[in-house]
Amino acid sequence: MKGDCIQILVIGAGPAGMMAAIKAAESGAEVAVLEKNHLCGRKLAITGKGRCNITNTKPWAEFATHVHPRSNFVRSAFYNFSNKATIEYLNSIGLETVVSQGDRVFPSSMKAFDVVDALVDRMNALGVKLISDADLLAVSAEGNQFNCTYNDLSSPRSIKTEKISSTALIIATGGLSYPSTGSNGRGYDIAASFGHSVTRCYPSLVALLPKNYDCSLYDVELKNVGIKLYVGRDLVQSDMGDLTFTEDGIEGSLGFRVSRKAVNALENGSSVELVIDLKPAVPLPELRERVKREVSSFKWDVPLINDARLKKVLRRFMPAEMIEPFFRMSKGLTVNTLPERLKEWRFPIAKHAGYRRAVVTAGGVSLDEVIPKTMQSRLNKGLFFAGEVLDLDGDTGGYNIQMAISTGALAGQSAAKYVSTL
Numbered sequence: 140m141k142g143d144c145i146q147i148l149v150i151g152a153g154p155a156g157m158m159a160a161i162k163a164a165e166s167g168a169e170v171a172v173l174e175k176n177h178l179c180g181r182k183l184a185i186t187g188k189g190r191c192n193i194t195n196t197k198p199w200a201e202f203a204t205h206v207h208p209r210s211n212f213v214r215s216a217f218y219n220f221s222n223k224a225t226i227e228y229l230n231s232i233g234l235e236t237v238v239s240q241g242d243r244v245f246p247s248s249m250k251a252f253d254v255v256d257a258l259v260d261r262m263n264a265l266g267v268k269l270i271s272d273a274d275l276l277a278v279s280a281e282g283n284q285f286n287c288t289y290n291d292l293s294s295p296r297s298i299k300t301e302k303i304s305s306t307a308l309i310i311a312t313g314g315l316s317y318p319s320t321g322s323n324g325r326g327y328d329i330a331a332s333f334g335h336s337v338t339r340c341y342p343s344l345v346a347l348l349p350k351n352y353d354c355s356l357y358d359v360e361l362k363n364v365g366i367k368l369y370v371g372r373d374l375v376q377s378d379m380g381d382l383t384f385t386e387d388g389i390e391g392s393l394g395f396r397v398s399r400k401a402v403n404a405l406e407n408g409s410s411v412e413l414v415i416d417l418k419p420a421v422p423l424p425e426l427r428e429r430v431k432r433e434v435s436s437f438k439w440d441v442p443l444i445n446d447a448r449l450k451k452v453l454r455r456f457m458p459a460e461m462i463e464p465f466f467r468m469s470k471g472l473t474v475n476t477l478p479e480r481l482k483e484w485r486f487p488i489a490k491h492a493g494y495r496r497a498v499v500t501a502g503g504v505s506l507d508e509v510i511p512k513t514m515q516s517r518l519n520k521g522l523f524f525a526g527e528v529l530d531l532d533g534d535t536g537g538y539n540i541q542m543a544i545s546t547g548a549l550a551g552q553s554a555a556k557y558v559s560t561l
C-alpha cells in the first residue's frame with residue numbers, strides 16, 4: 140500500500156475513527172486507517188473504569204443538555220446515527236449491551252475490550268486496511284489528493300518515514316487528554332495547517348486540587364451531597380450527587396460535572412471555590428434542631444463541650460474517616476457553628492489535575508468551519524473531522540463516546556459519498 144492512493148484514509152482508531160472507517164467501508168469505499176499505537180482503541184479500552192459506558196438512552200432534547208459548547212452542531216450526526224442506532228448496530232455485530240444506572244449503556248460483559256474487539260472485528264470483516272504503529276506527521280493537498288507523511292514506529296530502533304495518499308481524509312485523532320493512550324493533539328496542528336481555527340483547549344472532567352489539601356481525605360467517597368461552584372464571588376453552578384476525594388483532588392461524577400467551568404475559570408486566572416453541602420436535603424433550621432437533639436442525647440452541658448466531645452457529635456453526621464480532616468479544616472468549630480459548617484464545607488481550589496488525568500478535552504477544531512450535516516471542512520473539500528478533535532465535549536454518562544460514534548459514522552458516510560462523486 141505504501142505510495143498508493145487510497146480512496147479514504149482515516150487518521151486515528153478511536154471510536155470516532157473506527158466508526159468512520161466502518162461506515163465508509165459499508166458504503167462501498169476503499170478505506171485505510173492510520174493508527175499511532177500498535178492496537179486500536181487504547182483509550183476506549185480504559186473507559187468507564189474498564190467497563191465502557193458506550194452511550195446514554197436519553198432522548199436528544201435531554202442528551203443535548205450534556206453536550207458542550209454547542210449541541211446544535213451534533214444534532215444532524217445524532218439523528219443520522221443516534222444512541223438507539225448505536226445500540227442496535229453494536230448488537231447486530233455481536234456485542235450485547237445492557238442499560239445500567241437508569242440510562243447508561245454498557246457492554247453486557249462489562250468489559251471495554253469487548254467494545255474495541257467488536258469494532259476491530261467489523262473493520263477486518265469489511266476489509267478496512269489497518270496501518271498501526273504509524274504516527275501521522277503532516278499532510279499536504281495536491282489537486283484532489285491528500286499526501287500524508289508518517290513515522291513507521293513498528294521497529295522502534297529504526298523508525299522510518301513513510302508516505303500514503305488518499306482522495307478523502309478523515310481526522311479522528313482525539314484531543315489532548317490521557318496522552319498515554321495516543322492522543323497528543325497532532326490533529327489540531329494538521330487542521331491548522333489547512334487553515335482551520337482551533338479554539339482554546341483545556342482539560343474537562345478532571346480532578347480539582349484544593350489548596351492545602353488534607354491527604355487524610357484520600358479515598359473518602361461522599362454520596363448525595365450538594366456542591367456549589369464559586370468563581371470569584373459569583374455562584375456559577377450548583378448540583379447534587381456523589382463525589383470522591385483522590386490523590387489528585389475532588390472528582391467523581393459530581394466533581395467532574397463542575398470541573399469544566401472550574402478549569403476554564405482557573406485558566407483565566409480567576410479564584411475558584413467549591414462549597415460542599417454534606418446535608419443538602421436538610422434545611423438549615425432543621426439541621427440546627429437535629430444538632431441540638433444529638434447534643435442533648437449525650438446529656439452534656441453545651442459550654443463544656445470540648446474537641447473530643449465535638450468529634451463524638453460529628454460521628455452522628457459523617458463517616459468516621461472524615462471527622463479528623465473536617466475538624467482540622469473547620470477552624471474554630473463549635474456546636475453552634477456546626478450546622479452552617481455541615482452545609483458549607485469550603486474548598487478553595489489551587490489547580491486541576493491537567494490532561495494527564497482529564498477524561499476529555501474542551502475546545503478543538505472550530506465548529507464554524509465544519510459542515511454539521513456532513514462533517515466536511517468548509518475550507519477544504521475532501522477533508523472531514525470526527526470525534527474529540529472537534530470543539531465538542533460532553534458530561535460523564537456515555538455522551539462522549541456517543542458523540543465520537545455519531546460524528547464518526549456521519550464523516551465516514553459523507554466521505555464515501557464524496558469519493559463516489561469524483
Ligand SMILES: Cc1cc2nc3c(=O)[nH]c(=O)nc-3n(C[C@H](O)[C@H](O)[C@H](O)COP(=O)(O)OP(=O)(O)OC[C@H]3O[C@@H](n4cnc5c(N)ncnc54)[C@H](O)[C@@H]3O)c2cc1C
Nearest residue numbers: 151153154155175186187192275313321526527537539540
Ligand atoms: C479514563 C477515561 C475514561 C472515559 N470513560 C468514558 C466513558 O465511560 N464514556 C464516554 O462516553 N466517554 C468516556 N471517556 C471519553 C472518551 O473515551 C473519548 O471522548 C473518546 O475516546 C473520543 O474518541 P475519539 O475517537 O475522538 O478519540 P480517541 O479515543 O482519543 O482516539 C484517537 C486515536 O487517534 C490516534 N492518534 C492520535 N494522533 C495520531 C497521529 N498523529 N497519528 C496516528 N494516530 C493518531 C490515537 O492513538 C487514538 O487511538 C473516557 C476517557 C478517559 C480518558
